[in-house]
Amino acid sequence: MIGVGVIGYGYWGPNLVRNFYETPGAQVIAVSDLRPDRLKLVKDRYPTVNVTNSHQALIEDPKVEAVVIATPVATHFELALAALQAGKHVLVEKPLASSAQQVLRLIDAAEKARRTIMVEHTFVYTSAVRKIRELVDDGTVGDLYYFDSTRVNLGLFQYDVNVLWDLAVHDLSILEYVASQKPVAVSATGLAHVPGRSENVAFLTLFFDGPLIAHVHVNWLSPLKVRRTLVGGSKKMIVYDDMEQSEKIKVYDKGITLKESANRENVYDVMVGYRMGDMWAPNLDVTEALKVEAAHFVKCLANGEKPITDAEAGLRVVEILEAASESLRRRGEPIALRPNGGR
C-alpha cells in the first residue's frame, strides 16, 4: 500500500484525489492547499484524509511515500525538487516544469534519490490515444505524413503560462507518445489579446527528418469547443475527435497512390491517384484515463518500473514548448531543437 499526498486541490486536484482514493494499492494520506475552503471540501468528501495548508508538512509526512503535484506550473519545479529530496516519488501535473533546465535538474535529483518521477500526460492514458499508437506501431497507418491537432474553446485565461503551455502541451504529449520521432525544429506564431497577459491564440509547426510534419492549433477565445487530431499516414488516415461521445477514433482507408509514369526520362513524373476505401471506428474501452494513470503510477512504484510518461517524456515536451515560445516571440522564426535525446 503506497501512501499518497496531493498538493493542490483546485481544478484538477479533485480528480487526482478521487482516482487515487479508488486505486487499489494506494491510500490517500493527505491533501494540502493554501485555501481553507478547498481543504474543507476535501474533509467533507473524505473524512479520513488529513488536510493541511503546508505543502512542506505534507512532504515531510512519513506516511506519504508519493507526492502528487497539481499546482500552477511555476511551482512545479520547486515542489517536485523538495519532494524528491525528501525521498518521495513524484507525479507532476503537465507540463513537468517551466523549462528544460528545471526538468534536467529534477531528473538529476530523482537519480540521486533513486526515486521515480512521472509526468501527468493524461491523454497518453486514454484508450483513444493508445489505440492510435497501436495502429501506428503495427504498421496499419504506414509512414506518418502529418499530425494535425486543433484544441480550441472559450477557456480560462491562465495567469502564469500562455496557451501553448496550457493546451498545446496535451497535443505535444500525444504526438510524443504516438509518433516516436523527435522533431528537429519548431516554428510558432500567436497573439495576446488581453493587455498584460500572455498569448491566448497560437499555432505551432514541428519539422522532422523525414516525411512527417506536425501542427498544433490552440485558442482560448473560440466560440466552438474543438478537440480534433488528424493523423495522416501513407496507408491510413485517422481522425480522433474527443468531442464525440462514441466513435472517438475513425480510421479511413483513404489516401493517394503514387505510380511512376511511363516517361522514364523524367524522374519527377509521378502520377497521383486516389484511394477511397472504407472507414472503421474501433470500439474503445471507456475507463477514465486518470484511473489508468493512477494504477500505472502505483504499479511502477511497486515494481520499480519506468513510467510510460517518465521525466524524459516530460523533457521532450518542455523542450518543444520552450523553443516554441521563443519562435512565437520572433513571429515564426524556426528554432532548432536539441538533436539527441529521442527515445
Next chain:
Amino acid sequence: MIGVGVIGYGYWGPNLVRNFYETPGAQVIAVSDLRPDRLKLVKDRYPTVNVTNSHQALIEDPKVEAVVIATPVATHFELALAALQAGKHVLVEKPLASSAQQVLRLIDAAEKARRTIMVEHTFVYTSAVRKIRELVDDGTVGDLYYFDSTRVNLGLFQYDVNVLWDLAVHDLSILEYVASQKPVAVSATGLAHVPGRSENVAFLTLFFDGPLIAHVHVNWLSPLKVRRTLVGGSKKMIVYDDMEQSEKIKVYDKGITLKESANRENVYDVMVGYRMGDMWAPNLDVTEALKVEAAHFVKCLANGEKPITDAEAGLRVVEILEAASESLRRRGEPIALRPNGGR
C-alpha cells in the same frame, strides 16, 4: 449586350460558361480549349456558341468584348496580357497571376488599354462572406481579434502550384474582403509528400498592426473535408462552415470581458470574465456565387465601375502567396509585406 469569350473548359470553365450564358446583358460568343473532346461538350450543350482550339482566335474575335480566363495559373499572365492588349476586358480565375510583378504589369496594361480587369475571388460573391463583411463593417463583431480558416480535403494534387496557391487563395481573398486591413508580415510552413510535387499541406500566419492575427490551414491529403472559418471579434464571434447545408454562418455572443482590477498599482492586473450569450444564424440568400459575380462583372463593364475584386485585390492576395511561399521554404521565417497599398 457584352460579348464574352471563355478560355479553358476544364474544371471551372463549364460553371463560368453556364453562368454567363444565363446572365442578362451578356452573350457567350466563343469558348476555346486545346482538347477536342471538351469543345465537343460545349457544342453539345450550347449549339450557338463558337468553339475553337485557338485562344488567339478567340481573343481576336471582334464580337468578343470580354475574355474570361479559366486555365492553369501559369498561363494567366500571358493570356490576360494578350487580351488587354487586344482591347478586351478580362476576368481571370484566381489567383490573378503567378507573381506580384505579373499583376503589376497587368494593371499597367489595363490602364493603358482603358479596360477592366477583375479577378475571380468567387467566395467574395457568396451571401455568407458578404454577410460576414456586413457584420464586421456595421460594428457587430467589434475589433477583429482573429481570422482562422481551415480548408482541407482529399484533393487533386495540382501540377503547377502548391496547396497555398490552390486553396489558401480562397481564404486570403475572403480575409482581404472581410478585414479591410493589410497584413505586415507572413510566416508559413508546410511539406510536400509526393516526390517532385510542391507542398500539399501548409499553414500560414498573417501578422497585422493591431490586435488581429490570421491563420490559414490547407491540406490536399485530409480524410475529412473541412471548410470552416472562425472570425473572432471583441463583441461577437462568427463561425462560417461552408459544409453546412443551411446555417452556414453562426454568430455567437460569446467572448471575454475585461475589467481593470481595483489594485491600481498593478497596471497588468486585468480581470478576465466570460460572456456566454445567444447564438444567431442569419438566413442567407442561396443564389449561386458565380451568378452574382457574372452579373457584377457585366454591370461594371456597362457602367465603367471598378469591380469589388479588382486587380488591386488580386495583387494583395498574390503578394501574400508569394511571401508565404518564400517563408515556407525557410521553415516559417517571417517575411515582411509591402507596407503601402492597403485599401
Next chain:
Amino acid sequence: MIGVGVIGYGYWGPNLVRNFYETPGAQVIAVSDLRPDRLKLVKDRYPTVNVTNSHQALIEDPKVEAVVIATPVATHFELALAALQAGKHVLVEKPLASSAQQVLRLIDAAEKARRTIMVEHTFVYTSAVRKIRELVDDGTVGDLYYFDSTRVNLGLFQYDVNVLWDLAVHDLSILEYVASQKPVAVSATGLAHVPGRSENVAFLTLFFDGPLIAHVHVNWLSPLKVRRTLVGGSKKMIVYDDMEQSEKIKVYDKGITLKESANRENVYDVMVGYRMGDMWAPNLDVTEALKVEAAHFVKCLANGEKPITDAEAGLRVVEILEAASESLRRRGEPIALRPNGGR
C-alpha cells in the same frame, strides 16, 4: 430545515441524495436500500446520513418529514401510500405509479393527510424545457402544430415496465408541461424482441382537439443515442436536441404561409408559401435539473405551495401510458382518454 429520507440507492437514488444533500433548507436524514453494498456506498460518501435496509424504519423515523422514492415503478404506489399515511410529504420518481387508479388513491391519501405529493418529472426542471414553455406561453411559437420526440439508445431492458413507461414518460411529461393541452385519444404500436420481456420499441401518437398532434418514438435497441424533440408552431419551430453540449434549443423562423387564392368560388383553394428566416439559439442556464427540482420541492413544503409537477401532472402522464399500453396490445387501435381533468 426539512428532514429528507430517500428510499432506493440504485441508478437514480445517488443523484437525489447528492442534490438534497446540497440543497439549502433540506437535510438528508436517512437512506434505505435492500442491498448492503449500496448502503455501504452511502455511508462512505455521507458518514452523517443514517442507513437502513428497512424502508418502513425510514418512513417511521420522526426526523424524516419528506420521503423521496427512487425504487422500481411497481413499488411506487405502496411506498408512497405508506409514507403519506405516516404523515410524510413524498417525492416519487417517474412515473408516479403503475396505474391511474393508484395515482387517484395517492391523491386521496395526500388530501386526507394534508401532505404534498410531487412527481419527479425531471425534464420539467431543465432550462431547455422551461425555455420551450416560455416560448410557447409568450406566443413566440404561435399555435402548436406538432410535438415530435425521439428518445432512443442501446438501453437497459427494464424488468418491470415496457419502454413506454421507462422512456416515453419523459417525453409525455415534457409535452404535458409545454403544451398545456389535454389529448383526447392515443394510438400506440410496438414490439418486444426478447422473449418474456415487455416491448422494447414503441411509437405513440396523441390526438388533440385542434391542430396539434404529438408523436413519441422510443427504443432500447438503437445503435445511436438520440434525444430530439421538434415543436412545430404556426409562427416558429423549435428543435430541442439534448445531446448537444451547447445550443440545446434552436428556434427556427421557418414555416408556411397561407393565402386564400383569388378564386373565391373554391373555398379550398389555399396557396401555401414558405418562410425561411433566421435561426436563434438562446443561451441556457446550466444548473442541474435535479438541483432546481430539489429546491422547488423544499420551497413548496416550506410555503405550502403546489408543486409544478404535482400528482395531477403525474396522473395525466400515467393515464396516457395506461391507454397507450392498451392500444399497443391492439396494434394501434385508438383509445379515448378521460375528457376532463386538464389543467
Next chain:
Amino acid sequence: MIGVGVIGYGYWGPNLVRNFYETPGAQVIAVSDLRPDRLKLVKDRYPTVNVTNSHQALIEDPKVEAVVIATPVATHFELALAALQAGKHVLVEKPLASSAQQVLRLIDAAEKARRTIMVEHTFVYTSAVRKIRELVDDGTVGDLYYFDSTRVNLGLFQYDVNVLWDLAVHDLSILEYVASQKPVAVSATGLAHVPGRSENVAFLTLFFDGPLIAHVHVNWLSPLKVRRTLVGGSKKMIVYDDMEQSEKIKVYDKGITLKESANRENVYDVMVGYRMGDMWAPNLDVTEALKVEAAHFVKCLANGEKPITDAEAGLRVVEILEAASESLRRRGEPIALRPNGGR
C-alpha cells in the same frame, strides 16, 4: 437502340431526360408537357429532341418504344394504360398508381400487350440501399428486428396526395426491397394543418409475422431536413443517413445478447447483456441512382428481363399506402393487408 419518350417535364422529368439522354442503348425521341415554357427549356437543352404538348402524340409516335411517365400521381394510371395499350413499355414515377386496383389493371394490360412495366423506386438503385440489402441477404445483419425511417423537411405541400404518398413511398420501397418480407397489417396516424389539403405529417407502423416491426415518420413541415433509416438486426445494426456527404451507411456491431438463466423452472428468465463493438462504414459507389436505374430499364427491355422494381413491387407499396391512408382516417386503427402476394 430503344426510343424513349418522357411525359412531364416538371420537377423530376428533367432528371429522367438527362439520364436517358446519356444512357447507352437509349435515345430520347420526344418530351411532352402541357406548359410551353417547359417545352422551350427542353428544346434549349436538347435541340435534337422533339417536343409536344400532346402526350397522346408522344405515345403514338412510332419511334417511341418506351414511355417514361413523370406526371402527378393522379394521372399515372391513365397514361400508363394508354401507353401499354399502344404497345409501349412504361416506366412510371413513384408511386405506380393511386390504388391497388389500378395497379392490378396495369399488370393485366402489360401481360396482354407483352410489354414491361417498371416503377421508379429510385432509392432501390442507390449504392446505399443496395449495400443494405446485401448486408441483410448475406446474413451480416442477422434477423431483422426493426426498420425505422424518418424523412422530414420543409417541403412542397402536394395538391393531389398526402405526405404518405409523397414521402413514405420512398421508405416503403426501400423496406420492400431490403426486407423481403410482406407486412400483415398497418397502423397510421397523421394530421393536416392546411385547410382543404391532405395530411402533411404522418406516422406509419407495419406489423409482420415474426420479430420485425417497421415505422415510417414523414413531415412536410419540419425545420430540419432529416433522411435517416435505422435497420436493427440480431447481429448488426445499420444507420443509413442520406444527408451525410460521405459515410451514408454505418454498420454497428452493437446489440443485445440473450442468455437463458440457470433457473430452468422459469421460462421467462432471460438475461439481457450488451454487445458494444466496432463501427464500419463501407465505401459506396457514387454513381447517380437514376443513371443506374435508366441503364437497368434499358437492359431489361433489351433482354426481356423482369425489372427489380417491377409492377409487383409497385403493387406491394401501393397496397400499404392505401391501407395506411385508411388507418390514418381512423386514427391508427390497424388495417390488415392482403396475405399472399409476397415476392
